[in-house]
Ligand code: SF4
């Protein structure tokens with residue numbers, strides 16, 4: 604798509620946004636893969652429509668406030684990326700654009716509260732636990748808070764799950780790989796059993812886990828809200844903490860894994876760009892990793908019926 608985006612005005616990601624907008628030929632092949640287009644049936648809620656709206660805002664023909672509702676409704680699932688014959692990296696455009704959107708839009712009080720939570724509470728397990736306790740105590744006063752936060756209060760678990768670290772050494776001497784594991788933030792508080800199960804599965808498959816002290820939230824939450832400075836801070840900490848001499852850096856949350864795949868974009872034009880590329884190459888989802896090393900078959904005592912959620916992020920990273 605031809606455009607007149609003033610690239611230099613948008614800093615290190617200006618060129619990235621410009622090249623992705625240019626790569627879109629407006630063919631519409633991506634529309635059928637987009638869940639928001641399928642649901643809402645509006646061109647402006649499709650990848651093609653959003654790319655056009657982003658171009659208009661970046662060129663200054665529309666205000667950022669005008670395009671905000673359509674970009675906010677984008678799930679960031681990236682189902683549109685494999686459908687695109689022109690190779691538009693929609694995820695790169697979206698992350699870079701959301702940074703500009705946050706800088707240039709006006710925000711309601713409710714949106715400011717959400718941003719505050721994303722920046723200062725959710726990424727920090729200690730603070731998140733305190734917020735959970737506070738939320739549980741104030742649940743009876745839920746009728747006083749806005750509808751969206753009320754839903755969050757209703758979803759709070761009655762009890763916080765016990766969090767304990769279990770050492771899970773490989774079951775035999777023949778270690779097949781050495782990996783580092785992202786603990787995550789929200790998941791580690793709300794569902795710590797997922798990390799425990801991950802460690803057990805890796806141990807059974809003779810994979811050694813290198814401890815990573817001081818690791819933090821991956822930064823995806825902040826990045827996907829356009830809070831790029833906060834995301835960069837968290838990502839920078841992870842670049843410092845995670846070793847590069849492992850076979851893989853594993854995540855068991857597809858959203859975190861895809862967020863970490865965007866580290867090179869986050870550090871484009873900085874002296875940490877190479878570190879971010881190395882990290883990106885090591886970042887792998889647990890299911891992809893187990894598939895590659897050929898997971899040992901489970902020996903179940905009884906037959907079980909399971910449903911598998913084939914996450915869109917893993918398909919696209
Ligand atoms: S990321 Fe997902 S929701 Fe957003 S435009 Fe692409 S397919 Fe649609």
Ligand code: SF4
Nearest residue numbers: 627628630631633687
């Ligand atoms: S499929 Fe690709 S080139 Fe075609 S409209 Fe969608 S994003 Fe643009």
